[in-house]
Amino acid sequence: MRLALFEPEIAGNVGAVLRLGACLDVPVDLIEPLGFQWDDARVRRTAMDYIDHVSVTRHRDWAAFQASIGSARLLLFTTRASQSAYDFAFAADDVLLFGKESAGAPDHVHAASSARLRLPMRAEVRSLNLAMSAGLALGEALRQTGGLPG
Template structure:
């Protein structure tokens, strides 16, 4: 299973997702441009020494990322979906994709995904933190597929 971040803007969120990937055994794809320099110290500070235990692939853009997907499904997490991630049947080779913190993904990226799901939350709030969303999503997907580590 892989986590893909579309044009992430906050170095600390990327670091937290890298640490999540290391702990849970999920590769992380970073779809550029990013809103910070890759060598930003906040990435390494948040990921700590876990960054050496996760497979990271950087892609020049969404088209370059799509070339690496193969037969895997792209499952977009978006507040614009009505399908709950907890009712969606995940597969072990799914790629869980998350949009940029300020704007999500453009329509052409959403349309290129195989499924769109949402994490249920109270209606009076807009969205969760990117790293928190990725953790909830990955945990549920790994639980469903029986591929939780250790």
């Protein structure tokens, strides 16, 4: 299983997702362009020492990312979906994809996804934080597939 972030814009969210990947032993893919300057000091500040315990792959663009995942299912988490992540059967080699904080994922990313999933929430609110969404989705996917560590 992998976590992928499409053009993330906020270093703090990326740091939290890297920490999540480190704690749950799940690699993280970052699809550029990023909305912040990537440098060791900034990344270390946001991901703390967890950066040493997670596999991170940066992809120069969407096409490079797509080429890297082969035949794995690409599951897009989006507020535009109707299917709940909790009513979906995950597989151990799925790639869980999350769009950018300000705009989500564009139509071509939606079209390339094997499934579009939604995390249930109250109708009165717009969306969860990116890192919170990744944590909820990954926790359920790993629970279903027996992939939770320890």
